[in-house]
Every structure is written in structure tokens, then in C-alpha cells.
Amino acid sequence: MTSTFWLARSGFIALLMASLLSCSGLQSGFEQPTVSLTSFRMVPSGTAVPRFEIGLQISNPNRTELRLQGISYQIDLEGYRVLSGVSNELPIIAAYGTGDVLLQASPDLLSSVALFSDLLNQRRDSLRFNLEANIDAGSRWRRIRVERSGDVSLSGLRR
Numbered sequence: 001m002t003s004t005f006w007l008a009r010s011g012f013i014a015l016l017m018a019s020l021l022s023c024s025g026l027q028s029g030f031e032q033p034t035v036s037l038t039s040f041r042m043v044p045s046g047t048a049v050p051r052f053e054i055g056l057q058i059s060n061p062n063r064t065e066l067r068l069q070g071i072s073y074q075i076d077l078e079g080y081r082v083l084s085g086v087s088n089e090l091p092i093i094a095a096y097g098t099g100d101v102l103l104q105a106s107p108d109l110l111s112s113v114a115l116f117s118d119l120l121n122q123r124r125d126s127l128r129f130n131l132e133a134n135i136d137a138g139s140r141w142r143r144i145r146v147e148r149s150g151d152v153s154l155s156g157l158r159r
Contacts, residue, residue, distance in 0.1 A: 030141055031061040033093070037148045038100070040075075040129060045106075052083055054103040054131065056146075058093055066093040066137055073103065073133040077152075080115040082107040090135075126151040 039055035054073070060066040068090035075083035083105040091099035107115075129152055135144040 029062075032142075033061065033066060033135075033137070033144055034059045035133070035135065035144060035146045037131060037146075037150070040131070040150070040152050042152065042154070043104075049106055049112075052105050052107070054105065056101040056103070056133070057098055058101065058135070058144075059098045060093040060095060063095050065095050065097075066141075068093065068099075069136040069138050071101065071103070071133055071135045073105075073131065075105070075132075076130040077107075077115055077127045078118060079128075080111045080118075082111040082115055084108070125155055126153050 036057045036059070037055070038057045039053060041053055043051050043053050045051040052075070054075070058066070058068070070086060070088045071090060072086045073084065074081060077083075085103065085105050087101075087103055090101055093099040128149070130149040131147065133146040135146065137144055
């Protein structure tokens with residue numbers, strides 16, 4: 001084999017190693033932001049279709065700002081997947097700072113019919129929910145996955 005081949009091969013390996021080292025450096029020192037569920041409630045909508053408001057607080061423990069690109073989420077109520085959506089209207093979270101995200105969602109019609117049918121058969125003061133969200137923090141960082149569950153009160157909506 002010629003020396004040109006070995007030189008090209010060595011150059012390719014050096015380039016590959018430099019690329020791998022630069023990519024690993026992008027995530028070194030990155031601490032996973034924390035996401036807290038601050039609110040989950042049904043809000044009056046003025047129509048027959050209820051609306052839900054989901055509040056999240058994101059804390060950035062890193063020394064660089066966090067430019068959130070988007071969020072995708074889905075919510076189950078009483079085991080029925082009734083809410084899902086996406087948003088790209090997210091704040092920039094300052095280094096060592098927090099930011100609030102407020103999502104508004106309307107339920108999926110078919111899942112909602114099944115849920116309301118179930119609710120008509122059994123009266124409840126609250127609904128059990130499960131929230132799953134994926135937050136895109138940009139190509140430099142890994143995605144932030146959130147899973148939370150709890151109860152949402154229905155007592156404030158009854159008259």
C-alpha cells in the first residue's frame with residue numbers, strides 16, 4: 001500500500017476522533033434540568049368542549065442558558081388518552097434560573113366521549129391524570145422526559 005493511502009487513512013481517523021471528541025464535549029457538564037408540575041386544572045371554556053391548563057416550571061442548573069425548542073405532551077384522564085399536543089412557545093431559561101410554561105389543551109373527541117360516558121356512570125369529585133412530556137432543549141442537549149401523575153379536582157367547576 002502506498003504512503004498516500006496510509007496518510008489519507010490516518011487523516012480520516014484523526015478527523016473522526018476529533019468529531020467524536022467535539023460531540024462528547026457538547027454534553028459534558030450538562031446537568032438535567034428539573035421539571036415540576038405546578039398546575040393542572042380544567043378551566044371554563046364557554047363552549048361544550050372543556051379546556052385544560054397545564055403549568056410546568058423548568059429549573060436550569062447549568063451555567064449556560066437553556067433555549068427550549070419545543071415540547072410534546074400527552075395526558076391520560078382516568079386511563080383515557082384525552083389530551084395531546086405540541087408547543088414551540090417556550091421561554092429561554094437563564095443559567096441557574098427557572099421559567100414557567102403554560103399549556104392550553106382541548107380534549108380528543110373520541111377519547112372524551114368514552115371518558116364522559118364513564119363519568120356519567122360514576123360521579124367523581126376528581127379525575128386521575130398521567131402526564132408525559134418530552135422537552136427538546138436543542139441539538140446540543142438531550143431531551144428532557146417528564147412523567148407525572150395525580151388528581152385534578154372537579155369541585156370548582158360544579159355549580
